[in-house]
Amino acid sequence: MNAVEVRDLTWRYEHTTRPALEGVNLDIVEREFVLVVGPNEAGKTTLVAAIKGIIPHSMSGILKGEVRVFGERVEDMKAPPLARQIGMVFADPESQFTALTVEEEIVFGLENIGWPPAGIERQVRWAAEVTDVADLLDKPPYDISGGQKQRVAIASVIAMEPRILILDEPTSMIDPLGKDQVRDICAELKREREMTIIVVEHNIEAFAPLADKVVVVNDGHVERVGPPAELFAEIEYLAARDLAPPQVTTLFERLRRPGRYVGELPLTDEAGIAAGRRLLEAAR
C-alpha cells in the first residue's frame, strides 16, 4: 500500500516568482525508508512540508496538484488527524519546542491527539527510552545540548506513533556523536516499529545503509528515484548536484569501472570490508 502519493504537485511560495516545487510525482510505499537528497534550495524541505500538510495549511502560496497520505487528501485533513498519521522532526529542534520541560514536550502532541493518560505515560517512557532522554524529562528543553535537543524533538514526535515519520535534516545542527545516535534511533524505529520513514539529509553516509529508496530533488523537481546502490554508483551525476555518496561506495565504484570489482556496491563500512576481503581472496 502507498503511504504517500504526490501527484503533479506544484507549489509557489507567496511573494516569489518561481515555484519551489514543480510537477512533482512521487510514491512512497508503506514501511519504506526513504532518503531525500539534493543540493541546497532544491525543494527538499518544501516537499516534506507538503507531505506533512504544513503546505498549504500553515504557509501561504499557490498550490496545484495533491498529496495523499494513506489515500486521504492532506489538504482536507485537520491538524490532529494529520499528526496521528505523520510526525515531523524539524532541522532546528529548538524551533519546535513549545513546552517548558522535556516531559511536557513529549506529552504535548499526545495530549493534542487525545491519548488517554495511562497510554501517555507508557508512550513517554517508551519514547524517552528509545531516544535516551529519560534522564532529561525534568529539564527545560532549551537548556540541554544540541544532540539532546534533537533526541527530545524525535522523542516528542515518535511518542505519538505516527505511521509516517519525517526527519528534515536531523543531523545538521549536532556533533558527530549526536549524528550517530540519531541514525541509530532511525535504525531501531525501522527495525522495531515498521514506520514509514522519510529522511531529508545532506549526510548521505549515515543514512544510506538504512534507505530502501533514494529520492533526488533538484531545482524543484524529483529528478531520480531508485535504490541507493544504483543511485550512488552515479558519482558524476551526484557530484554535479553537490552530493557525495558514502566513501566506501565511491571506492568500490572506482574499482568496478576498470573491472576490478564485480557485484553490488557496498553502502556501509562493514559491507565494504567484506567485499574487500572477497577481492583479496579472489586475487590470491
Place this chain on the structure above:
Amino acid sequence: MPQAEIAKKTLLGVVPVSSPFYAFHPVTRLTMLVFLSVAPLFIDVPEINLVLIGVMFGLLRWGRVRLMDLRKYTPLVVTVALFMFTIAFVSPGDTERLSRFELAGLTFYFEPMWWAFVSYVRLMAMLLGAILYFSTNRERDVLVALRSLRVPYPVSYTVGLSLRSAGMFMQDFATIREAEQARALDLESMSLRDKLKLYTMYTVPLFAVALRRADEISTALFARGYTLSGRPGTGGKRTDYIRDRFVMRPADWLVSLALIALFVAIAIIGRTTGLFAVEASPLRAIVAAALGVA
C-alpha cells in the same frame, strides 16, 4: 565526586530540587502568591508589612530557597528605594501644610517621606511574595494551577508560550550581547548615552528573531496536532496529562480556604475600618517624635 544537584534552573530563576512547598497543589501555591502579593495593598501600616516580609523570609528558608540567590534582586531593591525617596524629597507637594525637619543639613518633609516609606515597604512585601512564588514554583506549576482553575486552554497555553518566549528573548539578548563582546565591544568604557543607543539597536535583531520564532512555533504547533479549540478531532476532549497528575488534598483545601478567608478579612477590615490606615502605625508616632515633628 559529583555534587548532588540542589537547585534547578527555570526560565525565571532557580528553584530548589526538593522543597516542602512541592507537597502542595499548584493551585494552593498560586493562592499563596495572590495572598502575599495583593494583601499588602490593603495595609498601610508598615509594621504589618514588615512582619509579612519577615514571614516570607521564613517561608523562603522553610522552602529551602538559597537566600544567597536573592542577592540578584539587590539592584532592584536599591533602585526602587532611591527612586521613591528621591521623588518624596524633590517633590514633596504643598509644603505649607507639611511637617518640616532637618537632617544632615537638608530639609525634609515628614508626610511625603513617611508615605514613601509606607509605599516602599508595601512594594517590597509584594515583590517578595512574587519572588517566593517563582523561587518555589516552576513555570509548569503556573500552568497546572491555571488549568486546574479551569482557565480556558488557549489562555493557559498562551501564558505558557509567553513564559517560554520571555526566556527565549532573554537568551537571544544574551547571545547578541556575547557576539558583540566577542567582536571587541567594550561595554565598560561606554558612556550611559552610548549604552542606551546600543540597547536600542538590539531591538532590531531581537524583534527579527522573535518574529521568526513565532512563525516556527506556529508551524510546530500545527505539526503536533494543536488546535485552538483544544479538541483532538475524535469527538472527545484534549487530555491534560500533566494537570491530572496533581490532586487537591485536604491540606490544600484547608490552606487555600484559610488564605482566601484571611485575604477577604484583610480587604474588608482595610476598607471599612482604620485599623490598617497609615495613622494607625505606632512606628509613625515614634519616628515623628524622634524627628520632632507633630
